[in-house]
Amino acid sequence: MIQIIFNGFVTGIVITLPALAITLLFGVLKFPNFAVGAMLTLAAYIVFTLNVLFELNLFISTIIAAIFFGFFLIVIDQITFAKLRVSGSNSITLMVCSLGLGFVLENIARLIYGNNAKSFAIELARPFFFLDIRMNREQMITIIVSTLAMVFMYVLLKHMSIGRAMRAVSDNTSLSLVRGIDSPLIIRWTWFISGVLLTIGGVLIGMDRAIEPPMGSSYLIAIFAAAILGGLGSPLGAFVGSLVIGIVSELSTLVIPPNYRIGIPLAVIALILIFRPQGIFGKPNIKK
Amino acid sequence: MLSFIVLMSLVICFSAILALALNFQWGLGGMINFGLAGLYALGAYACAIFILKLNMGFLSSTLLAMLIVSLVCALISIVTLRVSEEDYFAIVTLGVGEMLRLVVLNEDWLTGGALGLSGIPRPFSSIIPSDIYIYFFLAAYVFVLFFCIFLINILARSAFGRTMRAIREDDVVAATLGKNLLWARARIFAIGGLLIGLAGSMHAFYYQYIDPTQFSNIVVAYAIMAVIAGGKGSNFGVVIGSILIMLLLEGSRFLKEIIPGLGSDQLSAVRIIIIGVGLILVLIYKPNGFMKEYRLSVQ
Numbered sequence: 001m002i003q004i005i006f007n008g009f010v011t012g013i014v015i016t017l018p019a020l021a022i023t024l025l026f027g028v029l030k031f032p033n034f035a036v037g038a039m040l041t042l043a044a045y046i047v048f049t050l051n052v053l054f055e056l057n058l059f060i061s062t063i064i065a066a067i068f069f070g071f072f073l074i075v076i077d078q079i080t081f082a083k084l085r086v087s088g089s090n091s092i093t094l095m096v097c098s099l100g101l102g103f104v105l106e107n108i109a110r111l112i113y114g115n116n117a118k119s120f121a122i123e124l125a126r127p128f129f130f131l132d133i134r135m136n137r138e139q140m141i142t143i144i145v146s147t148l149a150m151v152f153m154y155v156l157l158k159h160m161s162i163g164r165a166m167r168a169v170s171d172n173t174s175l176s177l178v179r180g181i182d183s184p185l186i187i188r189w190t191w192f193i194s195g196v197l198l199t200i201g202g203v204l205i206g207m208d209r210a211i212e213p214p215m216g217s218s219y220l221i222a223i224f225a226a227a228i229l230g231g232l233g234s235p236l237g238a239f240v241g242s243l244v245i246g247i248v249s250e251l252s253t254l255v256i257p258p259n260y261r262i263g264i265p266l267a268v269i270a271l272i273l274i275f276r277p278q279g280i281f282g283k284p285n286i287k288k
Numbered sequence: 289m290l291s292f293i294v295l296m297s298l299v300i301c302f303s304a305i306l307a308l309a310l311n312f313q314w315g316l317g318g319m320i321n322f323g324l325a326g327l328y329a330l331g332a333y334a335c336a337i338f339i340l341k342l343n344m345g346f347l348s349s350t351l352l353a354m355l356i357v358s359l360v361c362a363l364i365s366i367v368t369l370r371v372s373e374e375d376y377f378a379i380v381t382l383g384v385g386e387m388l389r390l391v392v393l394n395e396d397w398l399t400g401g402a403l404g405l406s407g408i409p410r411p412f413s414s415i416i417p418s419d420i421y422i423y424f425f426l427a428a429y430v431f432v433l434f435f436c437i438f439l440i441n442i443l444a445r446s447a448f449g450r451t452m453r454a455i456r457e458d459d460v461v462a463a464t465l466g467k468n469l470l471w472a473r474a475r476i477f478a479i480g481g482l483l484i485g486l487a488g489s490m491h492a493f494y495y496q497y498i499d500p501t502q503f504s505n506i507v508v509a510y511a512i513m514a515v516i517a518g519g520k521g522s523n524f525g526v527v528i529g530s531i532l533i534m535l536l537l538e539g540s541r542f543l544k545e546i547i548p549g550l551g552s553d554q555l556s557a558v559r560i561i562i563i564g565v566g567l568i569l570v571l572i573y574k575p576n577g578f579m580k581e582y583r584l585s586v587q
Contacts, residue, residue: 100567111557259394266383273367
């Protein structure tokens with residue numbers, strides 16, 4: 001039982017960073033980005049290229065890939081979403097665009113690397129026991145890296161000017177413009193930070209499972225469920241939501257066939273939308 | 289060549305009905321449906337299972353499949369009870385679609401799993417001589433398509449059609465004017481579901497063999513592209529959009545001759561990339577499509 005809860009905890013930790021990226025992007029850009037799954041995949045493949053083909057250390061590969069991917073997302077935004085924002089499109093148009101972008105990115109990965117599952121060049125380590133819980137080194141790395149990233153994001157959002165500006169744009173875009181916040185700059189920063197978070201998330205997922213084209217999109221529903229559960233736009237909520245989703249879906253395998261685990265996040269979304277639409281930590285959104 | 293055109297036309301018929309369904313739910317009703325692929329699969333499998341496992345007639349199977357998809361769609365719309373933002377709706381429909389695809393893939397005893405179901409008989413194929421059968425089949429499909437357009441056009445011009453457009457433009461105003469949003473949304477989605485079930489059944493009859501790979505999320509991209517290219521809300525535009533998309537899709541099969549050395553996996557990847565890029569380009573450069581929505585004009 002404790003083992004299952006621990007496994008669920010790790011599953012939850014794995015989706016924390018993507019959920020945080022989704023919630024940041026939603027806060028600043030005001031639409032749910034369906035391309036996030038494919039972005040995770042592509043980022044993992046970039047790290048794979050540096051790690052396996054260029055034989056760099058996984059840690060260094062991740063750093064290089066994260067910076068590259070951050071800039072890559074800024075460029076992608078400029079040639080797709082930025083054009084739609086200028087023409088004043090509604091959020092459905094942006095969502096549909098993100099869906100199309102997701103197809104493109106996932107299949108670029110498929111075109112270059114093929115359908116076969118790949119893995120990073122890390123030597124295998126024997127799982128060890130800690131307080132009667134079986135854990136392996138990848139799970140330890142996942143917990144440590146995600147926690148560090150979360151702490152860093154907390155500091156960034158609370159105490160750094162860029163984070164405060166991001167929260168301001170996310171809270172009230174037009175008011176932040178009036179107060180002289182350069183919102184295009186903030187949007188670029190948000191994409192960059194999301195790119196970094198998604199790269200780390202992609203590496204963690206790739207270590208946990210395998211690197212293959214559908215790896216990111218298979219997590220998409222769980223990531224959205226985590227973000228909605230915590231309240232879309234609330235970073236702390238994304239963290240708590242991820243843990244809850246991870247533990248609940250792992251526990252659910254006791255009663256339902258594991259193939260249908262994806263149904264749990266979906267059920268959570270449906271219940272949340274019916275009973276507490278703003279999520280655990282979100283503010284009720286009152287329409288004018 | 290003639291048989292190629294006939295087969296293409298058949299595919300266009302049921303793709304156009306699927307696009308009409310999306311146009312009804314999204315173009316007219318303002319509710320995006322990212323779970324289209326799963327619901328389409330549900331329609332096709334329901335129809336095939338009624339015919340193969342329960343030995344029912346093609347007409348009753350099709351009608352039951354339509355009803356089942358419609359019911360599922362109505363259930364989905366209940367989650368919009370308290371949030372009317374499209375954002376959440378998109379996520380929920382995407383999730384339901386994935387879930388349906390998982391069921392299809394995992395319940396081997398019912399759906400044949402990854403192997404799929406084969407040997408679905410075409411309607412009247414035992415009565416009509418086989419050399420002219422395909423023309424009869426095409427005539428029937430074209431008739432069904434035009435009948436659907438006819439019915440939907442009537443519906444779009446009715447009082448209910450006006451309510452739909454009012455909700456799409458501003459749900460708060462529509463609610464203030466006394467329209468029951470949840471009930472109207474459930475009906476919009478359920479009617480769209482009938483069409484999705486019909487398109488799915490026609491898909492099953494056409495291919496006579498269905499498996500999960502035919503219902504990937506790319507189906508959603510095709511339908512969305514057809515709706516946008518044709519002009520949201522315009523039913524004839526959507527049919528033209530479907531024809532354009534199918535020509536583009538079938539045309540991309542010839543990529544193999546242009547770019548040598550592509551494996552079948554890579555070729556399908558390239559085709560999906562083309563679809564995705566096309567979708568983004570249409571959104572950016574031609575967001576209103578090629579045909580206008582029907583409007584009442586004031587003289």
